[in-house]
Amino acid sequence: MELDIESSKPIYTIEVASQIVGVGQRMLREYEKAGFIKPARINSQRRYSQNDIQFIKNVRFYLEEVGMTITALKVFYLATPCWEIKQCGQVKCPAYHNCTEKCWEAIKNHDNCDVRTCKGCPIYLVKQANMDLKIFQGKAIGPKCFRE
Numbered sequence: 001m002e003l004d005i006e007s008s009k010p011i012y013t014i015e016v017a018s019q020i021v022g023v024g025q026r027m028l029r030e031y032e033k034a035g036f037i038k039p040a041r042i043n044s045q046r047r048y049s050q051n052d053i054q055f056i057k058n059v060r061f062y063l064e065e066v067g068m069t070i071t072a073l074k075v076f077y078l079a080t081p082c083w084e085i086k087q088c089g090q091v092k093c094p095a096y097h098n099c100t101e102k103c104w105e106a107i108k109n110h111d112n113c114d115v116r117t118c119k120g121c122p123i124y125l126v127k128q129a130n131m132d133l134k135i136f137q138g139k140a141i142g143p144k145c146f147r148e
Contacts, residue, residue, distance in 0.1 A: 007054075008050075009050075010039065011047065011049065012049070012052075012053070014029075014045070014046045017046075017053060021056045021060065028046075034074070035074070035129045036055065036056075036073075037052050037055055037059075039052055059073065062076065078126060
């Protein structure tokens with residue numbers, strides 16, 4: 001799941017987005033309410049970007065294929081480094097295998113990354129909305145962050 005500014009443009013209405021990802025409009029609103037997505041608002045209407053579509057597919061995978069609950073998925077997003085969830089494979093990215101910094105902090109001054117794409121990322125949104133939770137107090141705990 002590679003993020004870029006071009007893919008961040010809000011172009012899809014809620015009707016089109018729901019058709020693309022195969023869920024109802026109500027479910028998209030539920031994902032937004034849960035804090036997994038934050039579509040742009042243009043003239044009071046939700047508009048989804050290609051990045052939003054990819055994130056919705058990621059959320060659906062964990063909820064439907066893996067069988068997680070919304071609460072479990074939030075905890076998973078809080079406890080796991082973004083590069084492990086997204087499987088981006090960008091080994092030159094300073095956030096990749098970085099277990100001490102939040103990804104949006106690690107990429108601030110990196111040429112190939114644009115921090116503006118973080119603002120719509122469900123991992124960023126969940127972490128920003130749940131900063132006070134105890135699980136967020138400390139380092140990421142994904143499997144690749146364990147010391148052997």
